Amino acid sequence: MSRADAESGDEPNRHGWRLRARMRYLYHGSSPAAVRFRLAVIVVDFAIIGFFLAAPILREAGWAFYVADIVVALVLAADMTARALAYTDIKDWLKKPSTWIDLFILATLMLPYWLYNFGFLRMLRLWTLLSSDFFWRTVGRRFDDTRVEEVTRALAALATFVFVATGFVYATFRARHEDLHGYLDALYFTVATLTTTGFGDITLPGNWGRVLSIIIMLTGITLFLRLAQTIVRPHKVRFPCPVCGLQKHDPDAVHCKACGETLCIPDEGNH
Template sequence: MSLSSSTEKSEGFRLRARLRALYHGTSHTAVRFRVAVLVIDLAIIAFFIAGPILKEGGIVFYIVDYMIAALLAADLAARAWCYSNIRDWLKKPIVWMDLFILATLLFPAWLFSLGFLRVLRLWTLINSDFFWRTIGHRYDDTRVEDVTKALVALVTFIFVATGFVYTSFLGQTEGLSGYVDALYFTVTSLTTTGYGDILLPGTWGRVVSIVIMLTGVTLFVRVGQTLLRPHKVRFPCDRCGLQVHDPDAVHCKACGNLLCIPDDGGH
């Protein structure tokens, strides 16, 4: 092995170690880095939500679009590089969702009709270990996590459904002349309010309306269940591995092992 190839390999190992420390470490630098990534992610998601309106900006929209594509590609490449086995990394559905979102950013002219699916980035972000590892143990709470995920699932569905209605039925329905109209129709449909001032045409339109209503009711029920569910804490049992327990549990419900769950004061 030549000296140059050995040096390149050594630099590659150092880069991988550095990326792992940033993405998976617990140091203040790593946490600050991940918080910065999350802030950028949330800004990107805001751009995705406002995309149908911002697209009227012409060339500026596409410039921002490709800048976001570069950021997302760099982030995915860094995550893949610091992962032990890239094949295992590619088996994750969330990764494929992010890759699809990247494709819509790289080819906006061809995949614009599917651009509304970019909002799924919000769902993949909130359901990632990266998000919950970054915000810290203050929110390492099953109720907070479950409620957050349920609310994000509802919000994500609202904007995905809005984007689909906007893309598929714009100009075909009386009263549906813009993105806000599509959002209004989606919200009134999933809440089963149904004022009737906007009706999607044909059999396909009725099917879409039914799906929005049924899915919306299901997601609302899920939010209610997570709000009313008894409070649990995440504390893995070192014997059987049960992940969640009652806050005042002394023994594991699954195996009877003695637990020592810290209270709010850290004792």
């Protein structure tokens, strides 16, 4: 093989490495341009989540909804492809639970007729976004303490559960309950059950309806308690111990509680 043929064969590899390097720079870099790019991606993510939230109502628009569905699917596919290219080891990326959640969400977008009843799981995108390092490296990089991050994660878990449960109730019981006319009725039932208010004007029929109501109540109480704990928990800062790796310490800690190593936590006033 001639030298020219070898160089031409290496050209696609060079382009591939350049593309991966570019994606790695944008998705993991700390420069202002990379941060602005990630902020734009996050804004698009929130727009997609808004579309998922409004999907039960927008579905009545007919073919226009399915066109929007495909557009969102293409955007999500492009984002996931870029994230995979930016990751050092794609096999490790595929091992992440959030990756499989996003892949399933993409499947519901690409196959809306076959996976229609699983559309309520699309709201898991809210949890995967607000729990991701990608989000906190971009939006939360100014926070030295973990309070804002923990409260946001707890709120994301609670909000995600509310909308996923609402979507499940709407998709499963809409045709079997005379008082469950629309998505708002399903949301009303979910919130009333989750808060154990129990007005009783909308109740799910059958044993499975009772089981689902119990699950919503127990899970809701657990998530509310978790949120309350993150709010009242003593203030902590993220400062990894150089010896044992403990991530969180009191702001005025001098020694690590786990191993006793001397710490030098930067004063917030010096940032």
